[in-house]
Amino acid sequence: MNADATFPGAASPDAADPILSVRGLEKRYGERIGCTDVSFDLWPGEVLAIVGESGSGKTTLLNCISARRAPSAGTVSYRMRDGVTRDLAALGEAERRVLMRTDWGFVHQNPIDGLRMRVSAGANVGERLMAVGDRNYGRIRATAADWLARVEIPADRIDDQPTAFSGGMRQRLQIARNLVTHPRLVFMDEPTGGLDVSVQARVLDLLRGLVADLGLAVVIVTHDLAVARLLSQRIVVMKDGTVVEEGLTDRVLDDPRHPYTQLLVASIPES
Amino acid sequence: MRTTAMTAAATPGPAYNFAYLDEGTKRMIRRAILKGIAVPGYQVPFASREMPMPYGWGTGGVQVTAAILGPADVLKVIDQGADDTTNAVSIRAFFRKTAGIATTTRTVEATIVQTRHRIPETPLAAGQIIVYQVPIPEPLRFLEPRETETRTMHALEEYGLMHVKLYEDIARHGHIATTYAYPVKVEGRYVMDPSPLPKFDNPKMHRSPALQLFGAGREKRIYALPPYTDVRSLDFEDHPFTVQSFTEPCAVCGARNVYLDEVVTDDRGGRMFVCSDTDHCGTRRAEATP
Amino acid sequence: MYVAVKGGEAAIANAHRLLADRRRGDRDVPALTLEQIAGQLSLAVDRVMAEGSLYDPDLAALAVRQARGDLIEAIFLLRAYRTTLPRFGYAAPVDTGRMRIERRVSATYKDLPGGQLLGPTFDYTHRLLDPALAGDAPVEAPERRALAAVEDCPRVIDILDREGLIEGDGDPAGEPGDLTRDPVSYPVGRDLRLQALARADEGFTLALGYSTQRGYGRVHPFVGEVRIGLVDVEVEIPDLGFTVRIGAVRLTECQMVAQFKGSAEEPARFTRGYGLVFGQSERKAMAMSLVDRALRADEFGEERRAPAQDEEFVLEHGDNVQATGFVEHLKLPHYVDFQAELDLVRRLRAEAGQRRAERGEETR
Numbered sequence: 001m002n003a004d005a006t007f008p009g010a011a012s013p014d015a016a017d018p019i020l021s022v023r024g025l026e027k028r029y030g031e032r033i034g035c036t037d038v039s040f041d042l043w044p045g046e047v048l049a050i051v052g053e054s055g056s057g058k059t060t061l062l063n064c065i066s067a068r069r070a071p072s073a074g075t076v077s078y079r080m081r082d083g084v085t086r087d088l089a090a091l092g093e094a095e096r097r098v099l100m101r102t103d104w105g106f107v108h109q110n111p112i113d114g115l116r117m118r119v120s121a122g123a124n125v126g127e128r129l130m131a132v133g134d135r136n137y138g139r140i141r142a143t144a145a146d147w148l149a150r151v152e153i154p155a156d157r158i159d160d161q162p163t164a165f166s167g168g169m170r171q172r173l174q175i176a177r178n179l180v181t182h183p184r185l186v187f188m189d190e191p192t193g194g195l196d197v198s199v200q201a202r203v204l205d206l207l208r209g210l211v212a213d214l215g216l217a218v219v220i221v222t223h224d225l226a227v228a229r230l231l232s233q234r235i236v237v238m239k240d241g242t243v244v245e246e247g248l249t250d251r252v253l254d255d256p257r258h259p260y261t262q263l264l265v266a267s268i269p270e271s
Numbered sequence: 272m273r274t275t276a277m278t279a280a281a282t283p284g285p286a287y288n289f290a291y292l293d294e295g296t297k298r299m300i301r302r303a304i305l306k307g308i309a310v311p312g313y314q315v316p317f318a319s320r321e322m323p324m325p326y327g328w329g330t331g332g333v334q335v336t337a338a339i340l341g342p343a344d345v346l347k348v349i350d351q352g353a354d355d356t357t358n359a360v361s362i363r364a365f366f367r368k369t370a371g372i373a374t375t376t377r378t379v380e381a382t383i384v385q386t387r388h389r390i391p392e393t394p395l396a397a398g399q400i401i402v403y404q405v406p407i408p409e410p411l412r413f414l415e416p417r418e419t420e421t422r423t424m425h426a427l428e429e430y431g432l433m434h435v436k437l438y439e440d441i442a443r444h445g446h447i448a449t450t451y452a453y454p455v456k457v458e459g460r461y462v463m464d465p466s467p468l469p470k471f472d473n474p475k476m477h478r479s480p481a482l483q484l485f486g487a488g489r490e491k492r493i494y495a496l497p498p499y500t501d502v503r504s505l506d507f508e509d510h511p512f513t514v515q516s517f518t519e520p521c522a523v524c525g526a527r528n529v530y531l532d533e534v535v536t537d538d539r540g541g542r543m544f545v546c547s548d549t550d551h552c553g554t555r556r557a558e559a560t561p
Numbered sequence: 562m563y564v565a566v567k568g569g570e571a572a573i574a575n576a577h578r579l580l581a582d583r584r585r586g587d588r589d590v591p592a593l594t595l596e597q598i599a600g601q602l603s604l605a606v607d608r609v610m611a612e613g614s615l616y617d618p619d620l621a622a623l624a625v626r627q628a629r630g631d632l633i634e635a636i637f638l639l640r641a642y643r644t645t646l647p648r649f650g651y652a653a654p655v656d657t658g659r660m661r662i663e664r665r666v667s668a669t670y671k672d673l674p675g676g677q678l679l680g681p682t683f684d685y686t687h688r689l690l691d692p693a694l695a696g697d698a699p700v701e702a703p704e705r706r707a708l709a710a711v712e713d714c715p716r717v718i719d720i721l722d723r724e725g726l727i728e729g730d731g732d733p734a735g736e737p738g739d740l741t742r743d744p745v746s747y748p749v750g751r752d753l754r755l756q757a758l759a760r761a762d763e764g765f766t767l768a769l770g771y772s773t774q775r776g777y778g779r780v781h782p783f784v785g786e787v788r789i790g791l792v793d794v795e796v797e798i799p800d801l802g803f804t805v806r807i808g809a810v811r812l813t814e815c816q817m818v819a820q821f822k823g824s825a826e827e828p829a830r831f832t833r834g835y836g837l838v839f840g841q842s843e844r845k846a847m848a849m850s851l852v853d854r855a856l857r858a859d860e861f862g863e864e865r866r867a868p869a870q871d872e873e874f875v876l877e878h879g880d881n882v883q884a885t886g887f888v889e890h891l892k893l894p895h896y897v898d899f900q901a902e903l904d905l906v907r908r909l910r911a912e913a914g915q916r917r918a919e920r921g922e923e924t925r
Contacts, residue, residue, distance in 0.1 A: 131430075137508075159443065293645070293647070316746060317744055319744075321741070322644070325882075330886075351894045358893055358894075361569075406887070467895075489883050489886065515904055533900055
């Protein structure tokens with residue numbers, strides 16, 4: 001299916017065009033439904049939170065829209081840097097991998113899944129640069145050092161392996177590793193989910209600053225409504241694989257309409 | 272020194288085909304070689320046969336040599352640059368016995384040079400073929416053990432990880448710490464393992480007029496560099512590839528800018544350096560003494 | 562003046578002469594005959610045939626003798642010979658249901674048609690060294706029975722299959738692959754996995770099978786049946802249009818009844834693990850059937866985490882001829898590469914010394 005036909009005018013880049021469009025997305029595991037009938041748009045620089053309890057289908061959805069799993073039905077379209085909107089399913093494996101290591105980022109809940117644990121922090125950050133062809137050691141190292149500073153990792157840890165890092169530091173390193181190629185879209189799967197509460201605040205603060213500075217578009221999956229409120233402008237609420245409510249974050253959290261959203265909002269303690 | 276083996280005919284025993292392998296197997300191997308030549312640096316899977324010598328001892332090189340050998344060929348076999356090391360002697364004897372071909376220790380006389388770990392110092396000429404014995408053909412193997420994944424990485428030119436290793440070397444040691452089996456990029460496309468050559472020999476592969484064939488028997492892969500192929504050693508702009516250099520010349524023939532073996536002469540730190548390439552060393556000495 | 566080490570050829574010839582001498586041993590003791598090896602060390606011969614992938618007891622006995630009893634070396638000899646043999650044709654699948662049974666035990670049924678037949682087994686022998694065997698004491702003739710009709714001894718797996726209690730035996734259509742003739746490309750099918758396992762090192766297979774029992778890829782096994790005996794080998798002659806019996810081979814077959822599977826659409830039934838080896842070796846056949854089942858993890862949606870479930874790991878490391886060659890090649894000269902490493906290590910140490918000196922530290 002030709003994405004251009006679905007979205008007329010997509011070939012003329014315009015900030016008013018979405019960077020990511022999801023239409024009628026469904027993922028089945030045999031008889032079981034992972035998620036179904038999901039449609040939404042994401043605009044450049046926008047942070048969208050997908051919230052719901054575990055098992056609601058939000059991680060399945062994230063994996064489908066980030067091309068890590070093939071959907072059973074529906075389309076996911078992405079507006080490439082050249083302004084052309086492409087159906088992800090129509091991309092070749094090589095194109096998909098290039099996208100993943102240049103224009104996209106993916107922050108895993110567990111930093112071990114997103115880092116090379118037996119490679120130094122500097123090389124973890126530098127890997128993407130080398131993957132896209134940078135062949136100047138000094139420049140790669142300087143860029144890595146700069147990014148470590150931006151995620152508040154001391155300069156003298158550049159040659160240490162992440163195995164020697166605390167959970168919070170690992171997560172910040174994973175963020176730096178993702179952002180070094182200046183992606184336009186970052187997917188995050190419970191980025192603070194595995195951290196102590198005291199450490200969470202620092203990582204969230206850092207994320208909020210970086211997202212704003214870099215004008216990143218973000219899709220973040222979280223079960224924590226406080227995280228959604230802090231980072232996102234819009235929110236999608238999922239239950240049993242379907243979207244039950246969506247809208248501006250403040251509106252949804254302050255005035256939830258669907259009974260399930262009301263339940264979710266009521267279940268968080270007032271801060 | 273050229274010797275033709277007459278012993279082959281004299282020895283009774285089971286009759287083997289010329290150069291041991293049957294013609295069907297040779298054709299299969301030649302097809303893999305041709306494919307390798309057509310796609311320089313790409314590892315072509317082939318149905319490696321069980322050979323009468325152990326895996327890891329040159330079964331890949333022996334199969335490639337057997338497949339390209341003709342009765343008029345003159346074969347040189349070296350191991351560590353030397354013609355007289357036991358494994359080289361054994362492989363040379365194998366082909367004398369099974370093919371009855373002429374063998375030589377002189378690089379310039381050979382039509383085919385089978386080697387383990389070295390490229391001769393005497394530059395190879397157009398029309399010559401060098402056959403490398405390869406233990407691990409996959410340059411990505413120690414970064415990613417899974418064959419299914421490394422094949423995908425080659426297909427998609429995902430070689431960033433290779434430079435991560437070089438980066439780590441420089442960060443830790445101040446140098447790229449790979450001294451042999453130093454990875455190369457072929458014609459700007461495939462990253463290739465040159466077999467465990469000291470990196471000293473890497474530049475000899477670049478735009479060589481000879482045909483270069485690589486055989487890995489245990490891992491069942493053949494790859495090739497046609498004559499005049501671009502072969503670049505991986506490096507960084509600000510840490511360019513360099514070869515080893517020795518401070519002293521060969522203690523026997525006085526050669527410089529050649530690869531030397533360190534020979535321990537006593538247990539009190541005494542040592543000397545001599546040419547690793549025995550033919551090169553011998554030829555120089557013969558020329559020096561009229 | 563230094564003279565490079567020469568005389569590789571003479572050294573090799575002398576080493577081989579010495580090997581021949583040690584192989585023969587004390588000349589006052591009669592040489593072993595191949596009949597003695599094939600007849601009295603028959604399980605060693607069986608293992609060499611199984612892992613050498615060539616059914617020829619005489620050649621296997623010769624290999625055992627030539628290898629001085631080193632079975633992996635003997636397997637290597639047999640393999641190197643096998644690879645030169647022309648292929649005239651492929652046998653029809655052997656029918657183990659029609660095996661002339663010498664031993665047959667089932668752990669899943671107390672009794673069954675054909676009964677349990679212990680046969681020539683070490684089971685229930687007390688492992689006490691027998692001084693009588695140091696000499697040549699006469700041995701009683703065995704008890705014999707009339708050969709039962711093969712129909713009287715159905716395979717346990719077929720009994721389960723008739724009731725639908727166990728999964729089918731795969732799709733018989735299509736020619737199985739041959740990893741000795743074609744390059745392997747992962748992922749491979751069960752046909753190639755079984756071929757690789759049948760040739761794989763007994764110790765490696767045993768250790769992997771054992772690991773599945775200790776939680777590294779559990780398969781919940783029951784020995785449906787182990788049977789040992791002779792089966793006919795038949796070849797279809799294209800011009801004649803019918804099969805001709807060309808001989809018989811002794812086989813050990815193990816049918817492992819493993820973890821049952823079911824879903825909303827499909828009622829539960831047991832799954833299979835299969836082991837088949839030349840000669841008499843139920844240790845190998847049983848271990849093979851465990852590993853076969855473990856390697857089928859993907860088919861049943863089981864998580865692959867253990868070595869025994871990892872196809873590339875098992876197939877790439879199970880062949881003892883490959884393994885011994887590559888491990889032992891480390892004794893070949895590597896001094897060119899070692900020289901390169903020496904040079905680098907010396908340089909790194911010199912640089913470190915220089916840095917220390919610049920910092921004014923004491924150098925050792």
